[in-house]
Amino acid sequence: MTDTAPQRDPVRVLLADDQRLVRESLGTLLGLLPGIDLVASASDGEEALAMADQHRPDVVLMDLRMPRLDGIEATRCLRARHPDVRVIALTTYADDESVLGALRAGARGYLTKDASSEDIRTAILTVAAGEAALDPSVQHHVVAALTSDGGRAPDPRPLAAPEFPDDLTPREVEVLRLIAEGLTNAEIAERLFVSPTTVKSHINHLFAKAGLRDRTQAVNYAYRTGIATPPQ
Secondary structure (H helix, E strand, O other): OOOOOOOOOOEEEEEEOOOHHHHHHHHHHHHHOOOEEEEEEEOOHHHHHHHHHHHOOOEEEEEOOOOOOOHHHHHHHHHHHOOOOEEEEEEOOOOHHHHHHHHHHOOOEEEEOOOOHHHHHHHHHHHHOOOOEEOHHHHHHHHHHHOOOOOOOOOOOOOOHHHOHHHOOHHHHHHHHHHHOOOOHHHHHHHHOOOHHHHHHHHHHHHHHHOOOOHHHHHHHHHHHOOOOOOO
16 A cells, blocks of 8 residues: 555645746746646736636735736735735835835735745745745845834844843844744734744743743743833
8 A cells, every 4th residue: 555645735836926037937937836836827906806706816926016006005905804814025125114114014925036046935835834934135125124113214224143141042032032022922923024933942942041941931031131112
């Protein structure tokens, strides 16, 4: 008797981009990727919504700069109509405003148009599985904006690990600050666009480095080291 692994259905993908050349080239690329099924293409946000109603894709690759209805608003409308459809924002520009706008509208991933075929495939499969996927070239924009004052004025100066006590990494410091704000693991994961498992891993690492036993000690540690400020 021979065991065979169950065959997974391909991820159904809708592509939305106003540039015909981009649609055709990306469409050709998607057609060659294993585990991906391109079900439709749209030339603007309104057409993307209509195509999503018709084809019910698993994932939408959504260009952010399109006529009639831009990708951010189209993402917001799509998420309201079909909450189970995941959106990956797709753009040429890796600027803070469009990154955060897309993610706040409900996108679960963000790719620049020069991403490799493997990066695109990985992002689609990751988002289809319920995880978040960010292009490394734009991830620092998101981190900077989320750790700035209200996400409106990112501090361009990078935070170096040696500035933090006990060799904490910048991401561990971010997690610690959010713990000090009273956020749960699930809330931290949503804020940082990572999985709860990743958050738990960061917490375990920072607890081990700082010799902490629980969240109460972590909050006190954050206040004592100046990583977080006690509420007034």
